Amino acid sequence: MQLLNIKDLDIQGKKVFIRCDFNVPLDEYNNITDDRRIRSAVATINYCLDQDCAVILASHMGRPKGEVSEKYSLAPVQLRLQQLLKRDVALAIDVVGEDAQKLAAALGAHEVLLLENLRFEKGETKNDEALAQKLADMAEFYINDAFGVSHRAHASVEGITHHFDVDHMAAGFLLQKEIQFFGKLLKQPVRPFAAIVGGSKVSGKLQALINLLPKVDKILIGGGMAFTFLKAQGYDVGNSLVEDDLLDEALKVMDEAKRLGVKFYLPVDVVAAQTFSEDSVSKVTSAQEIPSGWMGLDIGPATVRLYRIVLNNVQTVIWNGPMGVYEMERFARGSNKIAHFVADSYSTSVVGGGDTADLVQRVGVDEEMTFISTGGGASLELMEGKVLPGVQALIVEEES
Ligand code: AMP
Numbered sequence: 296m297q298l299l300n301i302k303d304l305d306i307q308g309k310k311v312f313i314r315c316d317f318n319v320p321l322d323e324y325n326n327i328t329d330d331r332r333i334r335s336a337v338a339t340i341n342y343c344l345d346q347d348c349a350v351i352l353a354s355h356m357g358r359p360k361g362e363v364s365e366k367y368s369l370a371p372v373q374l375r376l377q378q379l380l381k382r383d384v385a386l387a388i389d390v391v392g393e394d395a396q397k398l399a400a401a402l403g404a405h406e407v408l409l410l411e412n413l414r415f416e417k418g419e420t421k422n423d424e425a426l427a428q429k430l431a432d433m434a435e436f437y438i439n440d441a442f443g444v445s446h447r448a449h450a451s452v453e454g455i456t457h458h459f460d461v462d463h464m465a466a467g468f469l470l471q472k473e474i475q476f477f478g479k480l481l482k483q484p485v486r487p488f489a490a491i492v493g494g495s496k497v498s499g500k501l502q503a504l505i506n507l508l509p510k511v512d513k514i515l516i517g518g519g520m521a522f523t524f525l526k527a528q529g530y531d532v533g534n535s536l537v538e539d540d541l542l543d544e545a546l547k548v549m550d551e552a553k554r555l556g557v558k559f560y561l562p563v564d565v566v567a568a569q570t571f572s573e574d575s576v577s578k579v580t581s582a583q584e585i586p587s588g589w590m591g592l593d594i595g596p597a598t599v600r601l602y603r604i605v606l607n608n609v610q611t612v613i614w615n616g617p618m619g620v621y622e623m624e625r626f627a628r629g630s631n632k633i634a635h636f637v638a639d640s641y642s643t644s645v646v647g648g649g650d651t652a653d654l655v656q657r658v659g660v661d662e663e664m665t666f667i668s669t670g671g672g673a674s675l676e677l678m679e680g681k682v683l684p685g686v687q688a689l690i691v692e693e694e695s
Contacts, residue, residue, distance in 0.1 A: 298470070313336070314452060316333065316336070326371070330375050330379075337380065345381075349403055352408065352458070355419065358414065361416065381694040385408045389415070391426065394695070419449070419450050428458060436651055437456065439689060443669045445684070451646055456623040464689065473674070480645060489609045489617045491633065493521075497523045497538050515557045517616070517630075517633070526542060532591065534589060564597040565579070566594070579596060593613070595621065612642050634654060634658040648674070
């Protein structure tokens with residue numbers, strides 16, 4: 296799939312609107328704990344500045360649900376951008392209100408304006424036509440560099456593309472890189488090809504699992520989602536996270552894996568706890584002997600050993616979703632060990648999803664991974680074989 300390329304646009308000295316994904320995690324002091332997404336956008340922003348453009352940046356952060364709230368202000372992003380770009384970045388107090396409009400209209404060459412959190416506007420997630428129009432009216436060119444949100448048909452991602460022709464919009468460098476990487480990976484992976492899938496729920500990843508089945512050689516399940524599969528096999532998983540309405544689907548996935556000859560692995564032991572808390576009593580039990588009332592919050596040591604053996608001969612590995620509640624140190628061990636093993640291997644290692652990216656960074660092995668995607672949901676939808684709504688308008692039509 297070829298996308299409209301920013302380098303083919305005549306943006307010299309023009310006003311450019313760049314949809315970025317600055318949806319970064321913050322700690323309780325409002326410090327950005329992982330600025331990968333901001334750093335990843337710098338190439339596109341600098342390219343535009345080098346072309347003497349006036350640059351308008353827009354992003355969402357969190358889920359303010361259409362309400363203006365200081366908690367979700369992009370102020371921390373503004374500060375980090377200033378450090379990374381080594382220049383002033385103005386922050387509008389609104390998205391398409393008076394302040395944003397005035398600042399955007401007055402913006403000169405080499406100046407950067409950041410709009411406030413797009414989701415302060417109710418119309419953003421509703422793909423509201425009027426909002427899309429107002430955003431589009433701010434600039435002469437539209438660049439989408441927000442891979443992490445390209446699977447959403449939102450006003451700044453999809454609606455806005457209807458206001459620019461192919462000579463006035465394109466994918467930024469990050470979006471290009473992500474789409475090309477996943478395209479190649481899914482088309483011609485070097486085998487054996489394994490997918491490690493974890494995280495909280497089956498529901499969020501069911502479609503991706505189904506789509507991955509014909510492509511991979513092995514699937515290794517971890518995290519909360521493992522318990523729906525274990526329960527579907529008839530095991531008592533105590534109070535572990537289970538989606539009872541998906542037991543049949545879970546069985547179907549396992550049957551389909553068998554039919555296709557895909558090796559499907561579930562944890563054989565877990566770290567079980569009495570309560571969902573860091574200081575809970577916990578112990579390692581086999582997956583079949585979780586005490587009633589206890590919950591599995593991490594994969595156990597035998598599973599780590601098993602998964603290492605299973606991953607030993609793998610040439611390509613996609614990892615989406617932690618193996619346990621990695622935010623709590625006590626339940627982070629399984630994820631940490633798998634992260635080290637994947638990082639130390641010579642396979643092509645692809646990490647997708649905010650949590651998994653955060654995890655490998657915490658473990659300190661992010662530099663050793665082949666590719667860390669800035670989009671969890673978006674990369675899953677690519678694996679589902681979907682064309683992302685935000686990418687649709689940017690696809691170069693092939694001549695017949
Ligand atoms: P997801 O957003 O679906 O990738 O899920 C990531 C979240 O899953 C993380 O916040 C983990 O704490 C959580 N998680 C992983 N393993 C478990 C588990 N065994 N039980 C409950 N939550 C889990």
